[in-house]
Amino acid sequence: MKKRQIELVVISDVHLGTFSCHADELLAYLNSINPKTLILNGDIVDIWQFSKKYFPATHLKVLxxxxGMATNGTEVYYIVGNHDERLRRFCGTSLGNIHFVDQLTLELNGKRAWFFHGDVFDISIQNAKWVAKLGRHGYSLLILINSSINWILGKFGREKYSLSKRIKNSVKGAVGFIQNFEYTAKELAVDRNYEYVICGHIHQPKKEIFESEQGKCTYLNSGDWVENLTALEYTFKRWKIYRYSADKLSPFFADEELKGMDIHELLAATSTTVMAPKKTSKKAKI
Structure with a gap:
């Protein structure tokens, strides 16, 4: 089977290094595509919860x-988020075709697109990081409990159930935060004359046209690889939300070159792909 040729792909909120990450499914997706540009829109590696005791080989295989995609010509932009904020010191530098940035502006077929993670809007992260981290641990525990429930449901042939989505949709504070986040991103994009604004952070995949008296834009959110297993794809001048649950690309589960490699071999192979850092002009300020 041929890989799909895509102009641009956006993924975010993978949270490698946590129990809630679906690294196998993400690897299957990455093996099914050949994008010209890959944008990693924050929280790819979860440094907040990083533990030497838990970083499976499949998580290393994703990296x-x-x-490997960058080595083969794909331009990769790593937009730093809140869970991988320690990488912010590298913003403005490149490792071969991998560029570290705070945010990114691209022109897509004559239309300006603004990419950023979105944690800049989260007051709890900006002013009380310990509260945000505590909440994140509770969220991870919820995901673990949910995984156990879904395993039992699967044994009985029942449909999977998302506890976190249920809670988010029923708690007014969470709903209000998501709505405020989306509205702020849209308003800023219109004010700055962007046709597209693309975020992550809130784990809510979405595509929506926004109009106000000042103008209009298309708001997009890439979702996550914890619950929704989604990405954004741009090709033939159109955006779409990719959903792993609706895909049938199991033959792409693993590259032949990755099969059978242990952690030491993966680390050794990874080190050979990294080139000396150089400056890039893609960094911008919010």
Whole structure:
């Protein structure tokens, strides 16, 4: 089967290094596509919860795959989020075709697109990081409990159930935060004359046209690879939300070159793909 040729792909909120990450499914997706540009829109590696005791080989394979794509010509932009904020010191530098940035502006067929993670809007992260981190641990525990429930439901042939989505949709505070986040991103995009604004952070995949008296834009959110397993794809001048649950690309589960590699081999292979850092002009300020 041929890989799909895509102009641009956006993924975010992978949270490698946590139990809630669906690294196998993401690897299957990455193996099914050949994008010209890959934008990693924040929280790819979860440094907040990083533990030497838990970083499976499949999580390393995702990193190896991304580096391999960059080596083969894909332009990769790593937009730093809140869970991988320690990488912010590298913003403005490049490792071969991998560029670290705070945010990114691209022109897509004559239309300006603004990419950023979105944690800049989250007051709890900006002013009380310990509260945000505590909440994140509770969220991870919820995901673990949910995984156990879904395993039992699967044994009985029942449909999977998302506890976190249920809670988010029923708690007014969470709903209000998501709505405020989206509205702020849209208003800023219109004010700055962007036709597209693309975010992550809130784990809510979405595509929506926004109009106000000042103008209009298309708001997009890439979702996550914890619950929704989604990405954004741009090709033939159109955006679409990719959903792993609706895909049938199981033959792409793993590259032949990655099969059978242990952690030490993966790390060794990874180190050979990294080139000396150089400056890039893609960095911008919000």
């Amino acid at each position: 190896r795959k991304i580096m």
